Amino acid sequence: MPESLTPEGYFFIYAFPAITHCAGKITPEEFSSLESQAVLGKGPSLERLRRLFPNAFNRIEHLTGKIEAYTIEDYRSYWWIEHNRIIDHREKGYEQVQEEEAELCKVQFPIVKGLNGRVVTITYPTGPERKGLNYRNLPLQPGQRVSIHKGHIVEMILESVYTAYFPHAH
Amino acid sequence: MCLSIPGKIVAIEKDRFVVDYGNEQRIAELSLVDVALGDYVIISNKMIVTKLKKEQAQQFLALVDNNA
Incomplete structure (x- = not known):
């Protein structure tokens, strides 16, 4: 939602x-x-x-x-x-x-892989795993696409919105 | 602009990282990466978000000094 x-x-x-x-x-x-x-x-x-x-x-x-x-x-x-x-x-x-x-400064769109409290493991299609902070206490689940800025998970992203902006992205 | 100046970790206490910027020290309460004493790091809102190689950090600090 x-x-x-x-x-x-x-x-x-x-x-x-x-x-x-x-x-x-x-x-x-x-x-x-x-x-x-x-x-x-x-x-x-x-x-x-x-x-x-x-x-x-x-x-x-x-x-x-x-x-x-x-x-x-x-x-x-x-x-x-x-x-x-x-x-x-x-x-x-x-x-x-x-x-x-x-x-780090760019807004990026990784996928949630795992959760450990507010610290979230995220993956990028072409990059390594990283960690981010769920600073807004979003109800994240593994597999959810999110946006991240400077290590802070900003929002949950609908795939339809993501592909509308980035039709050629993975 | 969301650039950050690297600082050097000068103390690690329980869940607290003291980061030195030359003219001031700041406290980070969380790190998203594995760090050790002497590492150069970038902080955002009391959180260490990344670690830089020493050469990269010093190169960046030299740029800041030159533009000060």
Whole structure:
């Protein structure tokens, strides 16, 4: 059953794993509050998100031609396609990034292999097994496709949605 | 941008990893990879998400220094 998320909630569940890079913009108390919101799939306001993640919203504005009223599809296209494209092409600050960190920064779509509490073993079609944190306490089962960003399992992915975005993927 | 600066593990206590960044230390409470004292790692939200080879980490840190 797909989750019911607001567009900004959807943006934020992907952005939260990078929140530690908002140094100086949030206090430890604000971090705890934001973590709770991410776990629940609730996002801060668009204005707050724009202040926390200005580079992302510059790209989203450019891609959508809008400055507000973004949809989940707008944000999904950013995280799944544009964000990964920027990293793959080593653009906009990623010029010197090495392969390991690039792969970590990209949003990826592995399959759950095993569960040990909140630590999840995941597999990639062409890569080794890795571990990820089920930071949102999703009801995962082996065989479930998920998205992962910086070691954080972000959401459960329907195969139909995945293949619509990546028709040539395994 | 979601790049992280590598840090070096300088202490491992029970379920706690002390990671040194030169000008500050941070605590990680979980690691997704096997780590040991002296390893260079990347932390996201109090969690070690990956380990870097020493040469890679030092190369990255040199880049950061040069661009500081």
